[in-house]
Structures are given as structure tokens and as C-alpha cells.
Amino acid sequence: MNKPLKTVVAFALAFTAAGLFATSGNAKADIIDVPGATKSIPQVNAGNVLTNYESSDLKDINNTSPVGNMDRKYNQGTIDPNVDNPGDTFATTSATTTTANSFKTQWFLPDGFNVTDYQHGNFQSVALDDSGNVYFVESNGSDTNLGVIIKFNTNKLKQLGLENDPMALWKAFNYFNPYTEDGIAHNNQYDDLYESMKDSFKTVKSLSSQLATVKSDINDLRNAKRTAQSEFKKASSATKKHLTAVLKSNATQSAADQKKAAALEKKLAIAQSQIDKIKSKNPDLFKNIEVAETAQLSPQVDIGHGQTLTFNPQNKHLYLVEDNTLTDLRNRDENNNVLEIDPNTMDPIRQYNFKMFQGTKGNLQLHTLAFDKNGNAYWGRKNGMGYMIFYGRLDENGVKFAAAPEKLKTRGGSPNQGVAFNNVNNRIYVVSDDVLTSIPIDKLVAGTATPDDVNYSVFQSKREWECLAFDSQGYGHLLALWPAELMKTTAPLN
Known part of the structure; x- marks a missing residue:
């Protein structure tokens, strides 16, 4: 990110310090730092982590899937900034086997978050944590695997x-x-305003600090007065004389401090009014500062294909597969690479390197990833016109995977856009363009799932579906292109 946005951030922080954006006295703003190079992090070299299997040994769930968008031809829209845009709504079709539902636009995403001039609204993943945060993966460009x-x-x-x-x-x-x-032009406007208001910011900060000290002194005097009054009732005559002098001195000092506090508050109001006056003349500018202040960026990292960002509810960390090809690994010397990220700092904290041997020559590569509330990890891959799921663990305690004993015979979409886990209904969802296929994970892993257990939600958006995530109420959140937008279901998915 270049200098102009740093100015915006500094400006936003200054206003937060002045009390304009804070919602409470101890509110702390997020900081949009300049993404830098990833620091050296611990490496977990796990070797081969896959229990070997033969596809012929896996039982078919003889399902018949309705069809979504199979041809990968998409309707691309544009956003006109000069008109109100209520967003899009994609409703389920009659081919849906579950309760009718719709995806509705929550937010359109911008051309980018101003990290590089290669940005073109190329967002690849969405993830949600259990603390009210949403995460996106933005690719730095079509010819690089770097992103934030x-x-x-x-x-x-x-x-x-x-x-x-x-x-x-x-x-x-x-x-x-x-x-x-x-x-x-807007960034230059920020520079000019910040320069013209630096003295006001300093004054507000200084006066606020002084006022806090005086109010603390007033509170201490109030507590000392209560103590002296309590002791006075049971004190001897000599002690009462001393306490009377203490209370008199206390009252004098308290009155002086109250007068000092009133004077500081008056000066603070004048300085604050100077800031408010400029703010009132630039409502759009300041509104956009407030929005920018809600964001936090990671360092630039290898995002691979970019469609695997997911949240592990068990250890509260983010995971991202760095899959730089769309095939399996070329040989048995290569590794899958998965990055683990602390969502509080947005810094990578660990990288997992492992192989997944299948048969006598294969080395499978991750292109999807999801976790349930207990930290169990899942990923999926196409199997002819069907689909298969793998389950296991991927965390600081170890890495292991095995194929579920059953696989879907058919799937309703062509691209393997991802898998998502809904902890409300304990179902895993296979994401493809215009069709979501879900199955109860307990039955799938136990090998007891039947076609009647498979649910389908079918749409006709003709948009590219990049990623799906679930919130704690079971609502689905879809990242769709183009234009890039985050969409939310109008009811929990089932």
C-alpha cells in the first residue's frame, strides 16, 4: 500500500483520539498497516498424511443431482457510482430440494484495497469467524500468486x-x-486537511490528558472525604480537630480542581469545535474514513489459487492453502503448503508442509478446505462427474486425512469452487456455480448416507461463485464475481 492510504489511516486515528469516532471512552481503532513481506515462521513438515485408498473401494451414493451452471459462461455486470444500487437477489429455482431461499447482496467489494496498481476486484475467498469479523482474499493480479x-x-x-x-x-x-x-485528489485533500488540523489534534490530545488527570484527582479527594467523614464519627476530640482541618483542605482543593476541570472542558470544547467545523464541511470524506477504519490487512502472502481461506472455530485461527497449480502435485517430492494465520494480528504464525500419497504414484493437492466446530478438517475433490470428501485434522497437534467411505455419484456443477461447513446443521456443502450440494457429515464419514440425505439448492444467477462461508446462525455468505460482491441468504441454509 502506498503513502496516500497511510495518510488516511493516520487521519482516522487522530479523529478517534479526538473522540469523534470512538463509541466509548476506551474504544480502540483498527489500524490499516502497510502490508510487508511475511516474516520467517515455524515450519511443520508432516510427511505423507493421507491414509491410502482405492477409488473403487469407495461406495457410491447413487444420487441424481440437479444441474447448475455447467458451461462456465457468466453474466458480468458493472456498477454505476452515480445511481443508487440496491444490490442483486438470486432466488432458488424449482429444482431445489430444500426450503426456498435467496442470496441477497450485503456489500459490493471495491476495485481493491489499494495494495498494488494491479488490482481489479479479483477477490477469491470469504471467511467468517465467531466474533463478528469477515475476511476476504484479494489477489494482487492475474499473473501472480501474491495477495492479501x-x-x-x-x-x-x-x-x-x-x-x-x-x-x-x-x-x-x-x-x-x-x-x-x-x-x-481525495488523498491530497486528506494531506491538506491533516496538515491544517495537526495543532487542533495535539491540543485536544493534551487537554484530554490534563482533564483526565484532574478528574482522577477529584475522585481521589471524594474518596478521601468519605473516609475522613466515617472516621470523624468515632474519633476522639483531638482527632476530630485534625480531621476537620483535613476536610477543610479537601474542600478547598476540590473546589480548585472543579474550577480547573471546567476551564479545561471549555478549552477542549473550543478545540473540538474547530475539528467539528471542518468535519461538517466534508461529510463524504469523513464518512469514508470511518468505513476505512473498520479494515485490517495482512502482509502480502502466497495465496495460491486463493479460494481456500477458512476459519477453524476450535483454535480460532485462519487457514489458507497455497495451491499454485490447479492439478495434483507433479511428483512425490512436492508438498502441499498451508498457511495458519492469527486473526488478531493478521500475521502468519505457522506453515504446514505435507504430502498426500494415493496409489503407487499419486500425490494429491488441496484445493478446498473447511473446519467444523471441533476443529476437524475437511476437503473435497472431483471424482469423474461425482465428488469425494476427505476428513481429518490440520492444526498444531498434527496433520492427517482419510477418504470418506462414500462419495457422491453426481454433482450439479462443473468447477470445484470449494467446500464449506455449516455447524448449525452439521452438513458439509460442495460449492459450484449456481448449485450447492450438502450432506450430513456424520453419515458420510460413517458410510451410511443415502441419496435422500443429499440436499440441493439451485440458482440461475449465471455468475461465478467463488466461495461460501457460514455464520453462527447458519446463514450462508457467498462471494460472487463480477462485480465482486458478498451475498447473504435470506434464511439459514438447510
């Missing part, structure tokens, strides 16, 4: 009243885009 992970605090967005504003993120980050003429 963007974290948004959705609780802060709700506090700003933007939960139902589809254009909020799009407008804010395109407003600051340093690779457009308008964005450059």
Missing part, C-alpha cells in the same frame, strides 16, 4: 449503520483509490 487478506469488523460497520448499505465498502475504498485521478 482483508479483515472487516462487521460490528463496527453495523454501528455506522452500514449493515444494509450494499455500496458502503465499494464507495469508501474507491474514494481513496490512489490509482485514479479522483482518488489522488
Whole structure:
């Protein structure tokens, strides 16, 4: 990220310090740091982690899947910034075997988060944690496997009243885009305003600190007064004389401190009014600062294909597969590489390197990944026109996988866009364009699933479906292209 957005962040922090953006006295703003190179992190070299299997040994679930978008031809839309855009709604079709549902736009995503000038709205993954945060993977460009992970605090967005504003993120980050003429102008405006208001910021900070000290002194005097009054009731005559003097001195000092506090509050109000005056003349600018302040970026990392970002509810960490090809690994010397990330700092903390031998020559590669609430890991791959799921563990305690004893005979879409786990109904979802296929994981792993256990949600969006994630209520959150948008179901998925 270049200098202009850093200015925006510094500006936002200054206003937070001044009390304009904070929702409480101890509120702390997230900081949009400049993504740098990934630091050296511990490596977990696990060797071969797959229990060998033969595909012919796996039982077919003789399902018949309805068809989604099989031809990979998509309708691409554009966003007109000059008109209100209520977003899109994709409803299930009659081919759906579950309760009718719809995906509705929650937020359109911007051209990018201004990390590089290669940005073109190429978002690849969405993940949700259990603390009200949403994460996106943004590719730096079509010719690189580098990218960043963007974290948004959705609780802060709700506090700003933007939960139902589809254009909020799009407008804010395109407003600051340093690779457009308008964005450059807005960043220059920030520079000018920040320079003109630095003295006011310093004054507010200094006066706020002084006022806090005086109020603390007043509180200490109030407590000392209560103590002296309590002791006075049972004190001797000599002690009462001393306590009377203490109380008199206390009252004098308290009155002086109250007067000092009032004077500081008056000065603080004047300094704050100077900031408020400028803020009132630039409502769009300051609104967009508030939106930008809800974001946090990871360092630039190898994102691979980019469609595997997922949250492990058991250890509260993010995982991202660095799959730089769309095939299996070329030989048995190569490794799968999976990055583990601390969502609080957004820094990588561990990398797993492992092989998955199948048969006598194969070395399978991860292209999907999901976790359940107990930290069990799942991934899936196409099997002819069907689909198979693997289950196991992938965390600091070890890595292991095995094929589920059953596999789907048919799937309703062509691309393998991902898998997602819904902890509300304990089902795993296979994601393809315009069709979601789900199955109860307990029955699948036990080998007792039947075609009647398989659910399908079918749509006609003609859009590219990149990734699906679930919140704690079982609502599905879909990342779709183009334009890039995060969509949410109107009811929990089943």
C-alpha cells in the first residue's frame, strides 16, 4: 500500500483520539498497516498424511443431482457510482430440494484495497469467524500468486449503520483509490486537511490528558472525604480537630480542581469545535474514513489459487492453502503448503508442509478446505462427474486425512469452487456455480448416507461463485464475481 492510504489511516486515528469516532471512552481503532513481506515462521513438515485408498473401494451414493451452471459462461455486470444500487437477489429455482431461499447482496467489494496498481476486484475467498469479523482474499493480479487478506469488523460497520448499505465498502475504498485521478485528489485533500488540523489534534490530545488527570484527582479527594467523614464519627476530640482541618483542605482543593476541570472542558470544547467545523464541511470524506477504519490487512502472502481461506472455530485461527497449480502435485517430492494465520494480528504464525500419497504414484493437492466446530478438517475433490470428501485434522497437534467411505455419484456443477461447513446443521456443502450440494457429515464419514440425505439448492444467477462461508446462525455468505460482491441468504441454509 502506498503513502496516500497511510495518510488516511493516520487521519482516522487522530479523529478517534479526538473522540469523534470512538463509541466509548476506551474504544480502540483498527489500524490499516502497510502490508510487508511475511516474516520467517515455524515450519511443520508432516510427511505423507493421507491414509491410502482405492477409488473403487469407495461406495457410491447413487444420487441424481440437479444441474447448475455447467458451461462456465457468466453474466458480468458493472456498477454505476452515480445511481443508487440496491444490490442483486438470486432466488432458488424449482429444482431445489430444500426450503426456498435467496442470496441477497450485503456489500459490493471495491476495485481493491489499494495494495498494488494491479488490482481489479479479483477477490477469491470469504471467511467468517465467531466474533463478528469477515475476511476476504484479494489477489494482487492475474499473473501472480501474491495477495492479501482483508479483515472487516462487521460490528463496527453495523454501528455506522452500514449493515444494509450494499455500496458502503465499494464507495469508501474507491474514494481513496490512489490509482485514479479522483482518488489522488481525495488523498491530497486528506494531506491538506491533516496538515491544517495537526495543532487542533495535539491540543485536544493534551487537554484530554490534563482533564483526565484532574478528574482522577477529584475522585481521589471524594474518596478521601468519605473516609475522613466515617472516621470523624468515632474519633476522639483531638482527632476530630485534625480531621476537620483535613476536610477543610479537601474542600478547598476540590473546589480548585472543579474550577480547573471546567476551564479545561471549555478549552477542549473550543478545540473540538474547530475539528467539528471542518468535519461538517466534508461529510463524504469523513464518512469514508470511518468505513476505512473498520479494515485490517495482512502482509502480502502466497495465496495460491486463493479460494481456500477458512476459519477453524476450535483454535480460532485462519487457514489458507497455497495451491499454485490447479492439478495434483507433479511428483512425490512436492508438498502441499498451508498457511495458519492469527486473526488478531493478521500475521502468519505457522506453515504446514505435507504430502498426500494415493496409489503407487499419486500425490494429491488441496484445493478446498473447511473446519467444523471441533476443529476437524475437511476437503473435497472431483471424482469423474461425482465428488469425494476427505476428513481429518490440520492444526498444531498434527496433520492427517482419510477418504470418506462414500462419495457422491453426481454433482450439479462443473468447477470445484470449494467446500464449506455449516455447524448449525452439521452438513458439509460442495460449492459450484449456481448449485450447492450438502450432506450430513456424520453419515458420510460413517458410510451410511443415502441419496435422500443429499440436499440441493439451485440458482440461475449465471455468475461465478467463488466461495461460501457460514455464520453462527447458519446463514450462508457467498462471494460472487463480477462485480465482486458478498451475498447473504435470506434464511439459514438447510
